[in-house]
Amino acid sequence: MxxxxxxxxxxxxxxxxxxxxxxxxxxxxxxxxxxxxxxxxxxxxxxxxxxxxxxxxxxxxxxxxxWIRVLTKSSFWDVVVITLKMAAINLVFTFCIAMVFALLATKKVRFSKFYQTMYALPMAIASSPAAAIFLFIYRQKNGLLNNLLGTNIAWTNESPQALWSVCAMTIWMHIGVSFIFLLVGFRNVSEDLLESAFLDGAGPLRRIKDIILPLASPQIFFVLFLNIGSSFKSFAQIRLLTQGGPANSTKNLIYYIYENAITNGRFETACVQALVLFGLIFLITRIQFAMEKKVVHYQ
Structure with missing residues (x-):
């Protein structure tokens, strides 16, 4: 025609x-x-x-x-490696813990709203009071963590404990948002479908792997996309807990940009580093979107 x-x-x-x-x-x-x-x-x-x-x-x-001055410095690439390492730890642990919590809360039972609120509570706490709480936990003398473990570790002043301490606070702060979105996705899965799988002999892990996760893949995709950006942009917890130490072992690109621009007054250096960070996040999100059609199933 x-x-x-x-x-x-x-x-x-x-x-x-x-x-x-x-x-x-x-x-x-x-x-x-x-x-x-x-x-x-x-x-x-x-x-x-x-x-x-x-x-x-x-x-x-x-x-x-x-660009030549920044990209030829070995210290800059050390910071990039730390940034990628911290982002990977934050992304993996935030998603896995939030997914476990969401799976535990999928079925509505008595008092379920109470523990759902407890799981999501960290998202309502700002960085400064959260850092004060974690500083009390990590304190070397009479700190909660050392008292529980019977140790005498300076968690924010020793490597590699400092990096894991910062990541633990970051993970705790981001679990709430991820939990809410994953819970919505898991609860949208039909109960009839899960019951049919149960009658056919599918165990809990099989139902999660073959039914719940594939049907909730749009929410999982969104949570991963959301956490990629936040995992790369951890700043307040580093500033308040370690100031990038010890020996720059917790200094990521965001903190390095802040240090160059605000502390040293080198805004042109900070701009180059900010564009490198933008490129890293853009590249990873493009890879994620390229995989969307293969792993995400829209109903």
Whole structure:
């Protein structure tokens, strides 16, 4: 069948049907995105090819000198390795613990709302009070963890304990959000389907592996996507617990960017490092989206 292109009158009629209200409604959000996301991102790209003063203002062009200086430093790649290691630990443990909690809470029973609230409670606590709690737990003298284990370890001042201490706080803070989304996905699985599998002889692990996880794959995909960004952007817990120590063993890219920009006044260096971090997160999320069609099953 041949397709007749629209006439001039039809085009005018379509344009006249376009209403300005939707664009007015999204205008405030777009203005905020432009001011706090798009503009800083473009400015970071520009400043990565320039020198700046201590206030972050442009002084002169230097081309790729900043990139060469940053990328040829072994200390920078040490920080990248620590960043990837911390992100992997946070991502894996946050997802696994949240999934166990969600599976335990899938079936509605008496007092289930109480422990569901307890599982999700960490998401309501800000970084500063959470850090104060964990500093009390990690304290070398009379700390809760040392008292329980009968040890005398400086958890935030010794390596590798410091890295795991920071990761433990990060995991604890992110479990709540992951738990809520996974719980919604698991509870959307049909009870009739699970009961049929049970009658056919499928055990609990088989039902989880072959029914619950595949049917909840959209929620699992979203939780993994959500945790990738948050796993790379751990800052407050590092700043409050270890300040990047001991011997830079807990210094990730976010903290390194903060240190160069705010402490040292090297905004051009921080911009290069920020763009490298953006590239890492972008690459990992693109790999995740490339796998979406193979592992995610939409009903």
């Amino acid at each position: 041949s397709h007749t292109p629209p006439s001039g009158k039809q085009k005018e009629r379509r344009l006249s049907q376009v209403k300005p209200l939707p664009y007015l409604l999204i205008a405030p959000a777009m203005a905020l995105f432009t001011l706090f996301t798009f503009y800083p991102f473009i400015k970071a790209i520009v400043l990565s090819f320039a020198l700046t003063d201590k206030a972050g203002n442009f002084t002169q062009w230097v081309g790729f000198d900043n």
